[in-house]
Amino acid sequence: MSVEAEIHQLVLGMDGISAVFVVDPLWKNVVSQLGSLLGQDGASGQLQFVDCSTDRSGANPVMTVRLRIGADGSVPAPALARAVAATIRTHVKSVQPDVDVVAAVEISAISV
Template identity: 45%
Template sequence: MEEEIRQLVLSMDGVATVYAADPLWLTTVKRLGLLLEQGTEELAHFVVCSGGIEEFPLVDTTATGDGTGALTIRTRIGTDGSLPAPATARAVADAIRVFATENYPFLSVKAIVEVSTIGV
């Protein structure tokens, strides 16, 4: 699902690029931990989904109060300057919520979009 969301975000007006969802320092720490633990390197995740269903290890079925669960989706974007950055971020968050709700209607969806660069 993460790659589908990444492609959706990249296709939107005003979006120039999608960055790794975690800040560089956190990505570095995670990669170091994986290298020490498994001896292999994991690629950076451009979209991070957590909670809600078996695919995502952080299940929280009580978050919504009705037992349906919650899904949080985080991504970081760079805008191309053709649209105001806040409007682009809102549109991306709306598109992510629609996509996730269509695929997982039993989950409450929260989309977090960080604008890392403007007018790249």
């Protein structure tokens, strides 16, 4: 399982989370899907729920993890975002201890 898939499942299991949404806005996903369909292989691209990118230009590699979540209202949104970010940092450090982690957590919806 990829780091992205592991983070996706980990975050979905947290208290206060109602959903993990695709990382990119709808219009960008539509353009990407259309491009995949028009490509040579004809295979459609998969939607991306967690985006991990690593910058190796500095002294230590830095992995930036982006995701968009939906909150169910049972946990205050700022506390939920901090908890998700901390969980992501802990998980990535457990599998890649030499990488520094930046977690960019966007709360896209809060249901009550």
